Amino acid sequence: DTGVSQDPRHKITKRGQNVTFRCDPISEHNRLYWYRQTLGQGPEFLTYFQNEAQLEKSRLLSDRFSAERPKGSFSTLEIQRTEQGDSAMYLCASSLGGWNQPQHFGDGTRLSIL
């Protein structure tokens, strides 16, 4: 169990640029979640996958955001045409199937928009 891995740890970009984050879940976990956390707040749910299927998306996930999990293993979260309000910590978590399985979090990717 190597834990949930996220890359990069930090991303600084100019407004209007596209960014992509990667998450590698714990190997036997078939569920993968993305959350966004702004400074001083709790994480907010963005989306989750069961294997390669994206089963739910939050209203927070505007059309500039897209997430994929092509082979049911790692996942990517892309933000197009970044805005100042996108500055946040993006957290990935994974769990075994089932609604009552605990979620294991990665270290997060901190995005800063200049």
Place this chain on the structure above:
Amino acid sequence: AQTVTQSQPEMSVQEAETVTLSCTYDTSESDYYLFWYKQPPSRQMILVIRQEAYKQQNATENRFSVNFQKAAKSFSLKISDSQLGDAAMYFCAYEDRTSGSRLTFGEGTQLTVNP
């Protein structure tokens, strides 16, 4: 919609003392889980303890225990014999079958442990 409220933005405790962090939630569901997560500075979120709503017995994990009051929709975390390593942001979180496995988090409580 389910909501989770943590009314204490900051708490402090002396090393070796006991501290209680508060959490209230709102739901119309009867079957759900409640969690406490710990987030040290610049480090990953770690699950501290969880409670299933159907279980009347309060969960305990070593120095961590909860006081689950289902009727009052209250879920507090007690940390006994506080240690310097307990200093972190603590988040209360909720999950039920209708929420599609997503966690709903409170605003967090920043815990400081004084030597």
